[in-house]
Amino acid sequence: MRGIYVFSDLSLHERLQKALAELNLQQPTEVQQQAIPKALDGRDLLISAETGSGKTAAYLLPSLHRFLATDAPKSGTRGLVLLPTRELARQVFKQFKQLSAFTHLQAGLITGGDDFKYQRSIFRKNPELIIATPGRMLEHIKRNSCDLSDLEVLVLDEADRMLDLGFAEDVLAIAENCRAERQTLLLSATLKTKGLMQVVDRVLRDPEELILSGARDQHGNICQQIVLADDRTHKERLLYRLLEKEQYNKVIVFTNTKAQAERLGGAIRYRRHRAGVLQGDMTQDERNKVMDWMRRGNINILVATDVAARGLDISGVDLVINFDMARSGDEHVHRVGRTGRAGESGLAVSLISASEWNLMASIERYLRLQFERRVVPGLEGKYKGPAKLKSSGKAAGIGKRTKGRGDKRRGESEAGAKKPKQRLRDQKSIGKRRKPSGNKPAGDQAGSGALGDGLAPFTKRR
Structure with a gap:
């Protein structure tokens, strides 16, 4: 960590400080130290940090502080957190409950698999924060269940995973329905995901990058x-x-x-x-x-x-x-x-x-x-790994055939005439044919119509 701080040094609302003390959280993690002050200043942030580093509190705390510092009783939903899976959305909702325990702030959980009519009633209650998965949230937008024209903060958590699951178009469509003058925070374990930077260019405005650790360094x-x-x-x-x-x-x-x-x-x-x-x-x-x-x-x-x-x-x-x-x-x-x-x-x-x-x-x-x-004693297998390895560590395949055999054939072809092809039909038995006699009668040679020339009729023997 770049410095030793306590949460009281981060100028958070006193009710949030009370919740942190109740949870026995005193020292912020590295991502919280760097992200919270910048988020409190209203900057768009692009954050890359490892899982388990405290990213959720890094965007929840400044968002809740903003909602508490500026009262807006007549506004619609003020914050939206998009997450790739229902399980992760439930976890963020649970952490919101813990951090907002001493405040009047409310949140709604909107995910697939739950009753649609019940979720519409959540929007009618007008909670400050909506925690949702992209598919179900976009469905509510298309059915006019919610109003995001007053949105102040948009958070895209685990953005790389949302893109992996095919939510890129849904995320962009949701962002287009949000208020343009908003703060956007995008969090991802890696910034190498295909299409991620296109989303960044379309959703964030001049973001400040906080790259705390890449996937390879975790x-x-x-x-x-x-x-x-x-x-x-x-x-x-x-x-x-x-x-x-x-x-x-x-x-x-x-x-x-x-x-x-x-x-x-x-x-x-x-x-x-x-x-x-x-x-x-x-x-x-x-x-x-x-x-x-x-x-x-x-x-x-x-x-x-x-x-x-x-x-x-x-x-x-x-x-x-x-x-x-x-x-x-x-x-x-x-x-x-x-x-x-x-x-x-x-x-x-x-x-x-x-x-x-x-x-x-x-x-x-x-x-x-x-x-x-590692080898598990008593369960050693026959497979010991590839016989040969490439420089990359992958298994080396079987090499191509040498030219010796082909060269030998070419040499034989050049040395003599090509051997004729043997066909099975040439070896079939076609039977014996009678050879014609070499000594023919004189009459036959003269064409006298004797038997055997195929022309004269049979004559009765006397």
Whole structure:
């Protein structure tokens, strides 16, 4: 951190200071130290910081201070926070409740999966802050459920993830319906996402950049290991052994498919572990129930797809297991970021089959680190890695055939005539044909119409 401060040095409203004291939060994180003063000045900000760094409070606190400092009883919605997933929106809503506990400020939660008519009633109550996912928020805008003409602050949290999920057009459409004279804060774990800078150019006005850490620089307090596996069955045996022998408080197991998550969740529960599943086909109530179980400690193992890899803040997760390797370096960073939060140490173990080696190597190269190789005693596999490696760390493929064999054929062709092609039809038996006799009678040679010339009629023998 660049300096040692306490929240009382940040000139926040006294009611917010009281809430921070109640939460026993005294020292701001680095992103809060740098972002809050600039946000209080009304600047548009482009913030890149790691997950678990306190980004949510970095934009909530200055927004709430603004609403408290300037009373606007007759205005519409004053702040809008857009987030990529329902789980992350619920977390931000919960943190808003904590920070605004001693104020009159109200917030509304607008996400997919909830009753549309009930959400319209939330807009009619005119809360100061709306916390929403882009799809459902745009639907309300199209149906004239809300009025954003008085909006003072627009926050795009986890903007890179929103673009990955295909929300770019929705975000731009929502921004066009907001008041032009507003403050916009965009937060992202990485600024390398395709299309992100186009959104920045269209939504923000002369933003100040706060690049505190990129995806490659994150998670220095997390030990990252790989275990080689022969196939899926071997992976399952390795997973069960890790869950039995490793010391952990809570663990998240990541898979790439919903079907795989459901199957593994059932298999883990069958082995008498307290496990739950989180995947995209679940209803909102089911997802909420699983997350509550995990936070309360009713379960300590969560099998999840990448729907849970962004933004989820579950305290006490000290182990992450990638049953399937993440499909990109950024996704790997966000999965691993579920552990080692707020400076705590963590462990991430990835199970790697032969088909995933090159993907693992590309992620190593992207992160500029080398994963620690680990062997689980008693479950050593036959696969030991590629026989040959390229300079990039990927497996070297089989080389092209040498020219020796072809050269030999060409030499034979030049030395003699080309051998005729042998056909099966040429080898078929066509039967024996009678050879014509060499000694013919004189009459035959004269054309006297003797038998055999094919012209004279038969004559009766005397």
